[in-house]
Amino acid sequence: MSHPDDLDCNRSPNEHFQTVLARTLQNPARRHVLRGGLGLAALSSVPFLTACGNDDPAPTPAEAPLALGFAAVGKSIADEVVLPAGYTYSVLHATGDRLRSSVTAYSNLGTETDDWSDRIGDHHDGMEFFYIDAIGRYSATATNRAVLAVNHESSADAHFFHERGQTSGGTSGKKFTQFGNWDLGARPTLEVLKEINHHGVSIVEVQHGPSGWRYVVDSIYNRRITAQTPMRFGGPSGHLNDIRAFMVTRYDTTGATSRGTLNNCGTGYTPWGTLLTCEENWAFYFNMPKGSNPVDAKTVTSRSRYGVRSAPLADAATTDVGQGWYTPDAVDSRFARWNISAAGGSAADDFRNEPNTFGFVVEIDPLSGAQPVKRVAMGRFAHEAAVCGLPVAGQPLAFYMGCDSQNEYVYKFVSRAVWDPADIGGGLTAGDKYLNDGDLYVAKFNDDGTGAWLLLDISVPAISGYSVYAFANQADVWINARHAADAVGATKMDRPEWGAVNPKNGEIYITMTNNSSRQPGNTDAANPRSYNDVDGLMRAGNVNGHIVRFRENGSLSTATAFGWDVFLFGAEEDAGPDINLSGLSAQNAFSSPDGLWFSKATGICWIQTDDGAYTDEVNCMLVAAVPGEVGDGSTITVNNSRTGSTPATGTQETFIGAALGDAKLRRFLVGPKGCEITGITETADGKTLFVNVQHPGENTPALGAASDFTYQSQWPGNAGYGPLGRPRSATLVITRTDGGVIGV
Template sequence: MAHHPIDDLNPTDNEHFQDVLAQASVSRRHLIRGGVGLAALGTVPFLAACGGGDAAPSPAPTEAALGFNAVAKSLLDEVKLPAGYTYSVVHATGDRLVSSVPAYSNTGAELDAWEQRVGDHHDGMDLFYVDASGRYSRTATARAVLAVNHESSADSHFWHTKGQTSGGVNGKKFSQFNGWDLLPRPELEVLKEINHHGVSIAEVRKGGDGKWIYTVDAPLNRRVNGQTVMRIAGPAAHLSDIKAFMATAYDPSGATSRGTLNNCGHGKTPWGTYLACEENWAAYFFMPAGSVDVDAKTKASRQRYGVIRAPFAGTGNAGSQGWSSVSTTDNRFTRFNVSAPGATAADDFRQEPNTFGYIVEIDPLNPNTQPAKRVAMGRFAHEAAVCGIPVVGQPLAFYMGCDSQNEYVYKFVSTALWSEADIGGGMVAGDKYLNEGKLYVAKFKADGTGEWIELNFANPLISGYANYSFDNQADVLVNARLAADAVGATKMDRPEWGAVNPKNGEVYFTMTNNSSRTVAGTDAANPRAYLDNDGKGRSGNPNGHIIRLKETGAVNATATGFRWDIFLFGAEEDAGAGINLSGLSAKNDFSSPDGLWFSPSTGICWIQTDDGNYTDATNCMLLAAIPGSVGDGASVTVNNSLGGNTASQQTFIGAALGDAKLRRFLVGPKGCEVTGITETADGKTLFVNIQHPGENTPAIANAADFTFESQWPSNAGYGPGSRPRSATIAISRTDGGVIGL
């Protein structure tokens, strides 16, 4: 995923696990001081199964066996798969959805505004079958659409003939100029970049040759982009207050907003709609030098979300793409200038950032419906929204991560009880389940348990918070990060994708990496601090890990307690036992887990990487794992050493998987991130996204001077030109069997 330029925006002193460990019970401290070693804590009855009272660990589900040979690490500019597997490209950046726009040239020469083309930076995605009446079907039919997120415009030099331009200067990203806030950008370039974002919805089918293709001019083809009008939706009792936060010169009522940006991980609802998750949206906003500053409370909110990093007035935001610089008064562009020249917020765009950072619900099967921003699910850097296992007559739970270092894990629980009569109910069902409910944040404890804390204005910790003055519940939802700070939620190491194991309902989250981890700052959930001596030389926790939790209430959705352990630690195979805690080998070592998804047909846990540390040895990858269950491992002691500092740290780890239960399945081309995954109902086709191949190709002064890091997928026979393109691929077995087993 494209991450925020400043990783840590959490200034609070909320406890990390080291702080929680110090608060463990007297009886537990007595056991440790009395000579029970940390490695033996898993045998203590009240700590058995990582801290869930005296209950025995849940039995592991019946396990299948991985049925492919591991793919070797690769630095080649191609997609590597196991023997007996093949792939084809479904669609790539710039492919047209309608025949009224020209076929993509892949030279940057397109003169349209990209409103009817597939976007860039393919990310989260899902497949939706369509029944004979045009409604969503849970079972396979002859007709389907693929909805794909588009995360970023970071590689925009590929979309313009000579790279990004500004004030007649070519060859650098706009943010690289000194005094760049004074340089205007061409309107068409900016329109392309805005419209690259959002979601592409395309009808797909399996051709006679067995390859999956998308259909130009299909009735359901649709782009939702950075300009699409969206409805602001939230709890009825607080909706007027919510709209007050959304009021701008575009819509002074605050009832609508424009566009969705930086859609990363995704979600799929039980009733058959798509959830696009706005992740690192904050950096596009800008205040030119000498512009009118905002009030102190707005400034505090912006600082917590990374909007307009310091200084607030002056040289502006060095992470911006300069969209507000277009020489026009058209508010499609001026809305990204978030200074406050008007008499009220409804007279300018100071509140435009408040309209981003949400779960956006889209009905992919009804092009006539308006997407909705679901404010009840909170505002932050959303990374996926995965639904727990639906149970008729019980609420629904959606699990979400906030993608930055030291941010939090959240859960939204619907007020409405699940009814299968709502399958195919579209946005009406979304209003029923996603507008009314409770938003929780996770607090992890050192004994392997945790609690969900409701973010409610009635909580004195929130209403009386010293660092930010909340006005009402709408303020809590719009500034959910600050509310989570107030209740003392546990800071985590960049919580990215979540996934729910369909066999037992356990919830998994990737913690991608953390460059700020020190030996003194290690804790139970983040127990390693080390230097990668043979790679990129990064320190902290450069390889990341995956945490999982098991709800402990009678009803999973409404449980306010859980048990946790660490499923896997990323590491290089030769890093040593103190770093390579999961015992990874050459067949399955990995770094920076990011994308995460469970196959409903096979139960395989698919792990995707977005790595900048292990890329001296291999490109990013996709791995398959046979998961166990929370508590199937033990407690271990980690002996850390970094910069002359040493310390021991205790943590909980799941059972070792070994090569038999964890194998590398795919390695992508150069410079890419492997992200976004779904499959057909029969488990025989796996769709995977290859994002930003050639990411490290430098922007240049003339397109003829491009030295491409990657030329995929054109070097694999797909499409014209030689510029790298993000793409969705469809993987199948040559014998027609189920993927992975």
């Protein structure tokens, strides 16, 4: 789904690698290297890459090549979930379902009078599955009890939570726009509380019985983490005072703690058994009312790089972008915190620093009530996911992260501590050990199929001497990581979103969802396409997105160099060879890859879409792919063109993985109308797959004079789950009717 943070906030002068490529192609020796001498088809001969899979022994019978075992699902624009023959699904839970029996059953009419802190949140997104042992602790092996932790991304369609839609300033029945365009005026307190508490994470116990997996109402593990939950900041002990100086607010004048987590999108699963939830599109919830006092110039520079408001509303304004959460009561800090003007004499008197408290990876112990921790050293940006590389005893851990906005970057955090399997089950204490202290890097993708990790540290001259933003210390570098990445010259990417690690060889995959600002003249090898959509939706740029994969030098988490290629390009099957570079067919064509996840049981790479370019032909989907390895394909030339662009045409060389064809790439699921398919996990035996359906009916028209909505979707009510009417996000439980392993 598009948000303001998806838009381009990167005004840095970092060159695109089209410029580098042009220089390279003028050099005959380097041109030979690019075209064949060291194209990715030959990278297996490069010493630093052979350790990452090419030296594996020949497959044994137990390691037979992966083969997909289902018939591809065709295109569908029906308001239903479509699966292959031999598969079935049920709904585990949906928006508004209760965690405790003391809360009323969900009406689906918007008439609830509780604040939603004991209900399942909205916009189901990333999720992780944690087994419980016989005495209630985390189990690294399978049992018939677990907790499922589900992220909740947004309240952009929060009109469904209220009887007559969102209201403001006494205006009833006004549906906000997708970005929350609202009439100025105080909003009703209960409406705002419902919206605040729809964000965060829902943690529920699930149990396996004769009817499969079901969630348990009133479990001691059931818990909501919301935008109001107290949290602490974690970082190296020597930098804590500097970190806290950025976090001082009226709520905590020491800066040691804050409240809540927002727009939780992708997730991560730590080797010790905790949840990493990632704060993505958090910037637009903050506002500065008309007549507000301005903030200082450095704060303005910091905010502008993140899309946070830094100037008061214009006096003549009658509407504004945002949710209006600051309007119900200026005294009550639950609402005043969203007003980020310099209202007092210092930061301790107001909430000017409140935006600094969001944009982090948050660690949660799903089996305890321990206070969540925001891991500052992992950087502050629009986090999409945080996936751990394959852990090796005695070596540091590496976590890979995308910043989900156009022309943003791919990051890596490397722990200072080395992995000790004895820390499994260690909860947040283990998290303090591995995630508080380490090195933060940003990726530079070179035009020859290699890449470099650039250190984000105050000791780097490009950072300490950066003219756009004056970094005070290392805490400032972490908190303003986007500025630091600009300073060192990272590669601008096409909306880097979820990451996933191939459990077979440790290679890392990152989705590049799309980029409407990509022009033919500023493509580069890692982001090589810019074109007009051919199906009449009139979108331009990198319309359909792609997936980049890379492997570290020597398979080391601490590597500062890597090799890469493009695993797959999204496209419509009839788009022509200059756009449909991966040779997709009607059975596997996809657009805008977003969620990404590898099954440890089967090795299938699962791709989920969040699309607006192909939805005239097919709703968002889940695609199964058989992964290869970096360098298994070839070097290709991409011929870009866009009507009215300058220049009108452009070519770009890049590196593409081996074609998969229908045998190795198949559409597995198509969702209902208006949805995004996102969030996926499985049981250890691979026989149950959990998949999230987010915001079905997203484009339902606004409430008008009529007494009801005109629904784009009515799922899952129309599938027999809960009251029919308003659409709801939900978690699916998918199984094979014969009880077998999913996908094979």
